[in-house]
Amino acid sequence: IRSVVLGCGSYLPEQVVTNAQLAARIDTSDEWIVQRTGIRERHIAAEGEFTSHLAIKAAQAALADAGVDAQSIELIVLATSTPDNTFPATAVAVQHGLGINHGAAFDLQAVCSGFVFALATADNFLRTGAYKRALVIGAETFSRILDWNDRGTCVLFGDGAGAVVLEAQEQPGNAATDRGVVTTHLRSDGRHKAKLFVDGGPSSTQTVGHLRMEGREVFKHAVGMITDVIVDAFNATGLNADSIDWFVPHQANKRIIDASAHKLHIAPEKVVLTVDRHGNTSAASIPLALSVARKDGRIKKGDLVLLEAMGGGFTWGSALVRW
Ligand code: ACO
Known part of the structure; x- marks a missing residue:
């Protein structure tokens, strides 16, 4: 059994902040940021727009791409270091937002490695047969934990969310082609x-x-x-x-x-x-x-x-x- 990707989707907040806009507020420059990091712009969540809101939109896009109904999802693993609240897990807000009230939903915290950790976790649950379909989500609002006076960090990060739908599927057993x-x-x-x-x-x-x-x-x-x-x-x-x-x-x-x-x-x-x-x-x-x-x-x-x-x-x- 393999965990096959059925679809993926993402969501970025509307507001784009360019390096030039940052340079107008703090002592930095487009040239410094591009040369050291390759970053030119980032999206920043609006007031009242939480990590769960971004995650729900990314999950809906992934479900649409996969062509499956939210009700078929049995497991939601959401990687974030910027949860809506200390608890409950942002994953349960996403579960509720998608209208799902069966199966399990939990957050996973491994900072920037979170999506790979979440994918590995969901993969293991699917391969053991515990669940058939899973949503693996990475969603963040790092703008909320940045020190906007620290030019060494605030220029580096942005907000957004992405998701994939995984399904446990029997594969033929060909190492070179099994999905x-x-x-x-x-x-x-x-x-x-x-x-x-x-x-x-x-x-x-x-x-x-x-x-x-x-x-x-x-x-x-x-x-x-x-x-x-x-x-x-x-x-x-x-x-x-x-x-x-x-x-x-x-x-x-x-x-x-x-x-x-x-x-x-x-x-x-x-x-x-x-x-x-x-x-x-x-x-x-x-x-x-x-x-x-x-x-x-x-x-x-x-x-x-x-x-x-x-x-x-x-x-x-x-x-x-x-x-
Ligand atoms: N604009 C202008 N100057 C700046 C800025 C800025 N935004 N930030 C720092 N500087 C200045 C510093 O004050 C310092 O000035 P000084 O020499 O007068 O003291 C000078 O630039 C050099 O500072 P350093 O911190 O040594 O700069 P460095 O070349 O190391 O670049 C950077 C900094 C881009 C953060 C680099 O260290 C880096 O990319 N590190 C990896 C960090 C990373 O990507 N983290 C992401 C999270 S972890 C992850 O996801 C993998």
């Missing part, structure tokens, strides 16, 4: 927990807090961790960079993506890049990028897609999916 999630590899190492964190929370400070990051330190570890966990995926499957049709990395920074692809010998034309238009949307970035590459016709049925992410914790992970 679905082929393999997932997840890692974390809490020794790095103070390099990228939010300085608030219900138990520690009873505040929401703001994102804090040692950018250089994150950068230093990113490429090595990303490439290691992709090599794990290659070693587990016998696949390699040439087998890959599309590389859809977490969209944090163009330099990290370019360096990772280069180190793995993945051809630049196979890399899906959205960081220029979306910024870093944390757990939402991969399903947002998948939706872009599906809609513009790049990712086709049968293509082998490599996903990877790295983020706060540190957490990092990879997934190979035959679309």
Whole structure:
């Protein structure tokens, strides 16, 4: 049994904020941001627009793309670090918003690696036969936890949501053509927990807090961790960079993506890049990028897609999916 992707969808808030608009408010420039990160603009949620609202719209788009009814969904795994409330899980607000009141819905928190962790979690539930159909969602409103006076972080992030519908399906058993999630590899190492964190929370400070990051330190570890966990995926499957049709990395920074692809010998034309238009949307970035590459016709049925992410914790992970 494999977890096959039936469809994907995404949602971006209406408001676009360009680098020039940021430069009018803080001491930065379009040139600095583009050169260091590749980011040109990002979407920012409107007042009163919550993570669950973005997630519901992305989920509805994914369900429409898959051509299945919301009532057929038995499991919702929602990756977010910016939930509507401390509890209940944002996933249950999404479940309710979709009119579903059976099955299970829960949040998963692995910061920027959240979508890969959520995909791996749902995949395991589907392959054991526990559920037949799942929604895997990455949804964030990082604009709410940014320190808008810290130019080192506030220029990097954006808001958005993306989702995929997975279905447990019997496959013929041909390693080269079987569709679905082929393999997932997840890692974390809490020794790095103070390099990228939010300085608030219900138990520690009873505040929401703001994102804090040692950018250089994150950068230093990113490429090595990303490439290691992709090599794990290659070693587990016998696949390699040439087998890959599309590389859809977490969209944090163009330099990290370019360096990772280069180190793995993945051809630049196979890399899906959205960081220029979306910024870093944390757990939402991969399903947002998948939706872009599906809609513009790049990712086709049968293509082998490599996903990877790295983020706060540190957490990092990879997934190979035959679309
Ligand atoms: N505009 C202008 N100048 C800035 C800005 C800004 N927005 N931000 C920082 N600077 C200045 C700094 O103040 C510093 O000035 P100084 O030399 O006078 O002190 C100078 O630029 C260099 O600062 P650094 O932080 O050393 O800049 P660096 O070259 O490391 O670039 C960046 C910063 C882009 C954050 C980089 O470290 C990076 O990309 N790190 C990876 C972090 C990342 O992508 N995190 C995302 C979350 S984790 C993930 O998703 C993988």
